[in-house]
Amino acid sequence: MVRLEARTSTPAWFNLALPLLAIGATLILCSGLIALAGAGVAEAYGVMFSASLGDSYAITETLVRATPMIFTGLAVAVAFRAKFWNIGAEGQLLAGAVASCAVGAIPMPGLLAMFLMALAGAAAGAAVALVPATLRVKFKVDDVVSSLLLNSVIFYALMALIEGPWKDSFSGYPISPPIEDSANFPVLLEGTRLHLGVVAALIAAPLIWFLIARTTLGFRIRVTGENPEAARYGGIHVERVLISTALLSGALAGLAGVGEVGGVHFQVMSDISPGYGYSGIVVAMLARLNPLGVVPAAIFLAAVMTGAEAMSRATGVPAFLSDVIQGTALLAMLVALLFTAYRLRRVGAAR
Amino acid sequence: MSAPLIEMRGISKSFGAVKANEAVDLSVAPGEILGLLGENGAGKTTLMNVLFGAYAPDAGEILIQGQPVRINSSADALAAGIGMVHQHFHLAPRLSVLENLLIGIPGKSGRIDRAGGLARLAEIGREHGLTLDPGLPVSALSVGEQQRLEIVKALFRGARLLILDEPTAVLAPTEVDGLFAALRSMAAQGLGIIFISHKLNEVRALTHRCVVLRHGRVAGRVDTPASTTSSEMARLMCGHEIVPPARGPSTPGAAVLTLQGVSTSHHSGMALRDVSLAVRAGEILGIAGVSGNGQRALAEVISGVLAPDTGRMTIAGKAVTRFSPREVQALGLGRIPEDRMTTGLVTNLPLADSMVLPRIGTEAFSRKGLLKPDAIRAFAEEQIKAYDIRCPGPMTRAGALSGGNLQKALLARELAFDPKVLIVSQPTRGLDIGAARFIHEKFLDMRAKGCGIIVIGEDLEELLMLCDRIAVMYEGRLAGTLDSADATVARLGLLMTGAGQAGEAA
């Protein structure tokens, strides 16, 4: 018989081993589904790998996909550190996309446009995140529920916008007018879609790591998350920290939307985000809320997404497998996290 | 004595390199109250957790009425007739007393047997004086009542051996008397009891026999605790003599902390009503009283966590205006909270973080919003050395430290900044006598250096030893203040019940 026993310290190598373990378990579990769909497991994973990381073009495509998830992953990681349960990165992303699209459609010099798009997108995301944070601080409303429900509100507001005032009068499609050409984010590698936002995301991760690990705000976020009572006794304004965290988290999620508008779609449509906000939760958990871990975690999920499409074309396994892998990875990681607090111990048979 | 009820033989249990228990033998006979003594970290709780099935021992065996048994879970332990009252209670706060009692009890044909539960609850209450209102939610119970419920729960599940891990640490002196009466009544009925405490006078008054642990091993056994002196037991525990520090005469200077007519509005405990007091440099003022008489509100006001409705407070001659922790700290106040684990520290973060937490925004540990990681680490390392805090280093999770070491860490973080006034609540709760001695000495050192100290506590003997003056709180007011030369346990006790007002304002 085996049972769980509490441990007092967690070995450092767990930080790396646990996500790898979770990913390994996920791939093994999902291979059952691939087999069920009648495809060869090795072949399917092989196609997935080569389509997502097999050549330099595939890698750039995966990075482009990873970019919004790096931003939403950072948004969630920062929020969860303070135990502000922001499940609303999806809505904050959409708000960021709408705001940056509105700004990008105004004719002005390119650099200024890009800067203002980022600013407007971040502000819009922050404003959305402020709602659940304020409700929690002022009225003790559960932030999981309020931030989650707000996603639908934002999504249908966006739909109303593109079905109404922004509707393309020429084609009749529910898509917004495109942003100015000059506001399109520059492509960094000829012949690919690798845009400026990708670099921004790769820079944002270490910046956020620095903020959490090396600044007083980060210290306050960590302490507030772990023990609000001790934080308050120690002179930290817990409510203020929660609000600041929410603003930061929302701004990061908003930037995810900015990148999609400025670097990929150049306009807003209803499916601008295939759930990048929710994927951010998976990314953050795989990264164990470490901003540096967010980058590889987001790349992993992006590879799964791009790979799954190719696999689906090549082997006939439905592309939904990508969603299954994401969900399984989250569950596997949550189980793996148990081992940071507990160890397995073999005991004799019960008496 | 009759054949043992339970026997532990050669129990060993290690956590990594730490040998928490090594070849421990222990037995309890029916009707016997066994004291389990030892310094912080000696392995008492670990040993009891082994007996209760929370840990599997690395070696050794457990016998119940002569039969070897394996106890792999608390369910096994309960089935074997072993009940345990942990220091942190395991109750469902929103459920009623009766519902808590019935959790996990198979009812009659799938339905909860309320009537049976009520009857048994009343019966246990009558037998041992452990009365509880079955309808009240647990959240409405006092700590003492919650503990009573834990005991009743164990009896309800048919425990024949009851383990109590530091039960008196959370009780007021009057509640301790009630607990002891109940335990004696249970022992008279043939129950075995294991009683853990750091208070040697309690152990001497209650137990029939003692086992003393040191560094995980049995350091000695005491067969007649009642006629063994506390200092002898202390020597067994620590391996050397513990002499209580002597409090020399002091020459108090000017007032460093004053409260004038301070009242607070409703508070989770008792609110303050028109409290005035003054602490002078170089003196220790004790605040005695049955807990729940406003001590908490007093500590919170002085610590800058709660702003009073009316009244004034000064620290080192300057008026406190905003009542924030940062303000009172900046004026020179040091603070040690009552609850180390929940208010003092962040158990999941490195010890160093907890040690700099209240002053993280000051020049010492940050600059323009950027932390100074080297300074933080160096500070923690320095204090760990200066106060002999036993831990692997500043990056250890704070929650992994023992109570005594946590208290030293909290003391270190305040004293490092040379406070002019220090406020502490229950400074030695849960600490072994060696650690308590260390804390007392530090207070006396600070007093000699001209620091004014307020000690809020319930242990009258500790207050009498430490304080120059003792004020008694009763229903949110100061019922009176005694010079420690005139104070006795009896006189203080009288004031604590609200009878007889004495002395002037503190």
Ligand SMILES: Nc1ncnc2c1ncn2[C@@H]1O[C@H](COP(=O)(O)OP(=O)(O)OP(=O)(O)O)[C@@H](O)[C@H]1O
């Ligand atoms: N789960 C654990 N993992 C690692 N070490 C542990 C664990 N539990 C206890 N220890 C260590 O084992 C030793 C004994 O701890 P234990 O809690 O049994 O002491 P104790 O006698 O109950 O002390 P106290 O009087 O402070 O309650 C200590 O060094 C402690 O740090």
Ligand SMILES: [Mg+2]
């Ligand atoms: Mg203990």
